[in-house]
Amino acid sequence: MKIFFSISFIVLLLSGCATQERLTKGEAYPDMYKNKPISILVVPAINQSTAADAAQLYSTTIAEPLAEAGYYVMSVPATDAIFQSEGIVDGAQLDAFSPTKAHEIFGADAILFVKINRWETNYFVTGGNVTVGAAFRLVSAHSGAELWRYNDAVIINTSGGSGNLIADIISTAISTALTDYVPIARQVNFQVMGSIPAGAYHSQNNLDKDQKVVIIDKTNF
Amino acid sequence: MKKITLLCISLLLVACKSNSIYYWDSYPQTSYAYKHEPSDETFQKHFDTLTEIINNAESKNKKIPPGIYIELAMMYSSIDDLDKAKEMLNKEKELFPESAKFIQVVNNRLIGAQL
Numbered sequence: 623m624k625i626f627f628s629i630s631f632i633v634l635l636l637s638g639c640a641t642q643e644r645l646t647k648g649e650a651y652p653d654m655y656k657n658k659p660i661s662i663l664v665v666p667a668i669n670q671s672t673a674a675d676a677a678q679l680y681s682t683t684i685a686e687p688l689a690e691a692g693y694y695v696m697s698v699p700a701t702d703a704i705f706q707s708e709g710i711v712d713g714a715q716l717d718a719f720s721p722t723k724a725h726e727i728f729g730a731d732a733i734l735f736v737k738i739n740r741w742e743t744n745y746f747v748t749g750g751n752v753t754v755g756a757a758f759r760l761v762s763a764h765s766g767a768e769l770w771r772y773n774d775a776v777i778i779n780t781s782g783g784s785g786n787l788i789a790d791i792i793s794t795a796i797s798t799a800l801t802d803y804v805p806i807a808r809q810v811n812f813q814v815m816g817s818i819p820a821g822a823y824h825s826q827n828n829l830d831k832d833q834k835v836v837i838i839d840k841t842n843f
Numbered sequence: 844m845k846k847i848t849l850l851c852i853s854l855l856l857v858a859c860k861s862n863s864i865y866y867w868d869s870y871p872q873t874s875y876a877y878k879h880e881p882s883d884e885t886f887q888k889h890f891d892t893l894t895e896i897i898n899n900a901e902s903k904n905k906k907i908p909p910g911i912y913i914e915l916a917m918m919y920s921s922i923d924d925l926d927k928a929k930e931m932l933n934k935e936k937e938l939f940p941e942s943a944k945f946i947q948v949v950n951n952r953l954i955g956a957q958l
Contacts, residue, residue, distance in 0.1 A: 729944025
């Protein structure tokens with residue numbers, strides 16, 4: 623019975639998204655299936671959030687979900703070091719960076735841009751969360767065409783949740799003070815990459831066209 | 844009740860985790876620590892993670908992720924071991940042939956080994 627409730631709870635959580643527009647990955651990202659990028663160059667993030675650390679958290683936790691989605695992720699620390707040697711440390715300096723240059727110089731098939739607009743740690747009496755708002759764009763390095771995008775806020779729950787109110791309040795206070803943002807940034811990136819079509823190294827490559835995906839594109843958070 | 848829900852969610856997450864293609868060990872943690880505060884200690888910890896991944900991916904039935912050998916090459920280069928750096932770059936190229944051009948750029952710009 624309890625398990626039934628738990629499962630319904632999860633189903634409810636999942637179906638909460640059902641009112642939004644639902645397309646298949648093939649309908650939503652047709653250029654991704656045509657272009658079939660293998661290698662992705664991850665460029666430095668544009669950080670417009672109040673968290674000074676957001677760009678570093680992003681750059682150290684993006685390779686795992688992107689590689690697990692089936693792509694060859696060009697070493698992010700190496701890419702960062704090369705950009706740094708050109709004086710580029712923030713994505714905002716990349717305005718004039720042409721996608722096709724990334725193919726010429728690095729041999730990349732696609733480039734992943736991200737703008738982090740929001741990073742908020744919220745905490746309530748019995749819980750807390752971290753809300754991260756970001757706009758991701760994957761662009762073809764062969765043609766400059768946009769292949770995939772994700773633009774929304776991702777909310778990661780950081781509650782202790784022991785069921786004991788006093789203990790929860792204490793643990794919320796402690797975990798908010800000492801929150802380790804690495805696993806949170808990692809979860810955000812995994813959640814976002816859930817909508818990207820599977821790449822060449824993934825068993826679902828070219829087989830996930832009919833998978834439903836929620837298209838989220840909010841310009842304002 | 845709440846615990847069971849959490850358990851279900853964790854089980855779901857664990858189930859996903861075991862389907863991963865690559866072995867990452869504590870890559871996100873040590874990578875962030877090294878980037879955030881480069882020191883001998885964070886260098887060593889990240890170096891240990893990368894070495895652990897290379898040595899034990901196979902026994903975990905996982906593959907070595909893209910870029911691990913390149914990071915090791917950069918670390919070897921920073922301690923002036925260019926032979927090791929070159930070896931690492933060649934291993935990355937073996938694992939991921941599409942990295943050939945990128946490796947050339949990394950070597951030209953950051954390492955300078957005779958490939």
